[in-house]
Amino acid sequence: MNRHLLSMRDLSAEDVVRILDTAESFREVGTRVIKKVPALRGRTVVNLFYENSTRTRISFELAAKRLSADVINFSTTGSSVAKGESLKDTALTLQAMGADAIVIRHASSGAPHRLTTWVRGHVLNAGDGTHEHPTQALLDLYTLRERLGRLEGLRVAIVGDVLHSRVARSLSFGLVTMGSEVTLVGPPTLIPPEALAWGVQIDHDLDAVLPKLDVCYLLRVQTERQRLEYVPSIREYARRYGLTSARVAMLPDEAIVMHPGPMNRGVEIDSDVADLPRSVMEAQVTNGIAVRMALLYLLLGAGGEEG
Amino acid sequence: MSAPAWLLRGARVVDPAQGRDEPLDVLVRGGVVAEVGVGLDAAGATVLDVAGALLAPGLVDLHAHLREPGEEHKETIATGTRAAAAGGYTAVAAMANTSPVSDRAAVVRAVRELAEATGACDVFPVGAITKGQQGETLAEIGELVEAGVRLLSDDGRCVASARVLRNALTYARAFAEPVVIADHAEDPDLVEGGQMHEGVHSVALGLAGRPAEAEEVIVARDLAIARMTGGRLHLCHLSSARAVELVRRAKQEGIRVSAEVTPHHLTFTDEDLRDYDTNLKVNPPLRTAEDREALRDALVDGTIDAVATDHAPHAVEEKEVEFDRAPPGTIGLETALAVVLTELVAPGRIDLLRAIDALSTTPARILGASEHGGPIAPGRPANLVVVDPEASWVVEPPFVSKARNAAFLGRRLRGRVVHTLLRGRPTVLDGKVVA
Incomplete structure (x- = not known):
């Protein structure tokens, strides 16, 4: 090291x-x-x-x-x-x-x-x-290994404002290093195409991605004014990319939900979803x-x- | 007091104005070139044995920030012009973003008087295009031209309004003297908050980007307005391949445009920012290897006319901060010639005659600095530089400049200025600044 x-x-x-x-x-x-x-x-x-x-x-x-x-x-x-x-x-x-x-x-x-x-x-x-x-990424890797028994081959979606997220960068780099399959999901304004160079996939349709995941990792929506120009509204963001109860049902049974905290309940994650046993924020x-x-x-x- | 007489013996004379590149003696007397030839008689002149060295017209910089008046903690006319002399320059254009802004004759005259009193090279004050560089109301360009200004620029700030640029380019045609409107071509909206070139590296480093398209759209706009108005446009420090291509086509079309490139854009890429070195934070930003190649090609084929330093001194404490808090800019006057020799001439990318042309003869013509840039011929002012092309050195403090924010810090370069003569008087002698 x-x-x-x-x-x-x-x-x-x-x-x-x-x-x-x-x-x-x-x-x-x-x-x-x-x-x-x-x-x-x-x-x-x-x-x-x-x-x-x-x-x-x-x-x-x-x-x-x-x-x-x-x-x-x-x-x-x-x-x-x-x-x-x-x-x-x-x-x-x-x-x-x-x-x-x-x-x-x-x-x-x-x-x-x-x-x-x-x-x-x-x-x-x-x-x-x-x-x-990086320490957030390492504690996330630890939690994943603890919960799912491995890192290699894990299918992970990182959902949200990747452009401005230090968590997304560190976690993507760490997961790719460990042999996981990472998909960045969010509106095109928040997912820079240059991120493909990290060895990840990019998708803009969360619903299409959910059934193929072991892990759905939600990023905190940042509500500072200068960040808001990237999406029409928080409401529309939540509608298309928020993890609702309906969406969480599309995940495979064993898949887990993660979030680096602090959460915006009702925006990137519904309150009910945050409190499900498959949501491992406390362990994180x-x-x-x-x-x-x-x-x-x-x-x-x-x-x-x-x- | 008459200037001393010198016989510069045995150098390889590189004189783009005459297309000349051959070993010759040059006799300097009374501040002018007295004789050029083979085996000249010293006739009482002090002999400088410069066999093996290059002898060229003194270099001319279209783009230097001397910071005086207003920011004397970064640089003064005294220190900046000495840095220029150390780098082989006999003339520099002093950018207008001083405090107060050089948007009126009084400031231009003050800069010129300071330069005459304390300077070590000729200083050509640049005038602002708009009052206070605010991009709104034209500066009193007539007054500036009467005060001797030939180059106008709001440098550091793009002329954001197409209408203001149109009026500037149109109005500038009123004068018998050729007046050049120079623009910093980056769309302010697209680069808002940007810290480096937008691409793979900015995204991985988490730094907000300044996309190459910000330069492309302004260059396209400026060229269209230059065509429309017939005004004389100059594009500062081009950095991207697509902008270069637009300029190439505009020149073929006959649009009156010239362009410059900096030594740092000819050398570094955005990948070099991986350790957040604030000395490599410049505007426009360092771009990709493909852009750098396009800049080099454009300098070779003349699409880019001149090498300009964009010498931008800052105080140590201003650069020793977080990357996004550091002001953009690198010093460049002391290294420009050596960088061109090391990065472009030595690998055979560009021939020496064109290199000197881009560093001296062509910028002198753009600036209207008729005493500079050669030809090295009898009767011409003896503004000359002698360079040891083999001397190898590492860029490190102390610098002659007051600042030390050098992009090239720690790099080994080849080619060192031995003598610089300003109207026959040495400003640098045996590698030491004597002015």
Whole structure:
């Protein structure tokens, strides 16, 4: 594995298996009364979040704490960043304070890459702009392997705003690496044809795709104003691409439904569908902690490499 | 004070204005070329042994951002023109997007006076097409022309309104002097928010795209309006194959158009942005390998007339940020000649005479810089550059420019300026800026 986790494209199939297997061994820690191992005692992990995030930040925080690392949560509101400090200066400050790893969430694509040119420590991408969200993809791969027993040959549809989705990119790259068959589904304005270069299929008709799936992965519909020009209305989007109870019946019996959260119930997914046993969102969240423990452990601890 | 006399002995003289490429001595006296020939007598002149070097007319840049007045933290006329001299330039067109905008004679005169007082090469201020580069009301073009402006541009901003462009191209025909209207050809609507060329790489990198079609539609529009008005159009920094093809056909049709290309568009592609290097963030963006080949072909066959640097200095802290926050642009004056020699001449893609033509003779003609671009002949102003074509060097700070946002940072280039003479006076001597 590389020194940083920036993109799923940097991981080989062997890397992914190693991460998922390591996560498997950490899964058990979360079921103990005392949910802690000493693997990263004395190491410092900084959560540097330039965007609001509940689940990813808390998940990383718990992952680091369960490994006994010291965790600093640096949120940008009310901090030096609010006073206009640059990303570079903030990073250098954190490095000077002894950060061994920086977990960064940022609205700008490539911000984690920029960070690696300025700091010596490990950089973990916790979501950058419309680029990638590799830890989400890895926890999704973990959940898929856990639920369906394999990744190779799985038929997965990723439905929604692929153009602006960092989840779609990371998950597509990861699934293709692991030998799954990926179809991107959504209106043509939100599915760039250049995505064919990722080794995926593209379809614009969800109903035609559903009967041939093992996994239906729904992306969150982003409702910021500038995103709305790509579809006539949220209502029309929900009508054509929302996973309704009627549509979920078209899935094969064993197929599962996934969503990275937070969900817009009634838009990309009906409330009833979200609460079905085949919808595995809770498992995704739980597995996220184990997968992030594995990543921190493999980057900071296991290799014996000093930051 | 009279300029010293020099005998430049033994260089390969490359003079596109006369189609000349042969080893000759050049005697410079009183700021002008006194004699060109074989085995010239020094006759008291200081002899510079330049055997094995290339001797060409000083280079002329149609497109440099010197940033003064207003953004002196990025570059000044003093530092920018020294960077130009270091790169072999004796004349540069200074872009109009200063603060205040060069949309009136007072700003043009101020730039010229600063250049005369502090500059190391001739500076030709570019005038804005519209007041404040707002794209709405024509600048007082008559006043600008009277102040010596020959090139008008709202560079950085496309003239978005076809009607405004039509009026500019039509109005500019009023003058006895040839007045050129230069456009940054990218449809503002299609490139809104765009960070790099739209394609496989922008989609994978999650960066909003600036499609090649944004250039194509504006070039098509501009050419139609140039045909309609008979005005003289110049297209800045072309970047795409289809735009090049439109220009090629327009020239065959007799439309009055010229075009430029930058060294970085001739070298890099969108794939080079994989690590989000902000020094490679430029407008128009770096495009595909096919586009790059088309640009090279167009430079060879003359569809693209000139190589222009689009020298765009920025402060270090302005570029050391997130990719989408970085301003577009790369410095280029110190590297342009070496890039053309390394990337195009050395592999035999373009012959040396055409390369110098595109870097000097043709841009001098477009700019109306009659003292520049050769011919290297008796009585002509001694604006000359001597280049060691074999010298190999790595692009790295310190630069002569105040900025260091160089797209070519870390690249090894061949060809280094040894001497630059401005009207017989060295601005660069033995590789050192002396102006």
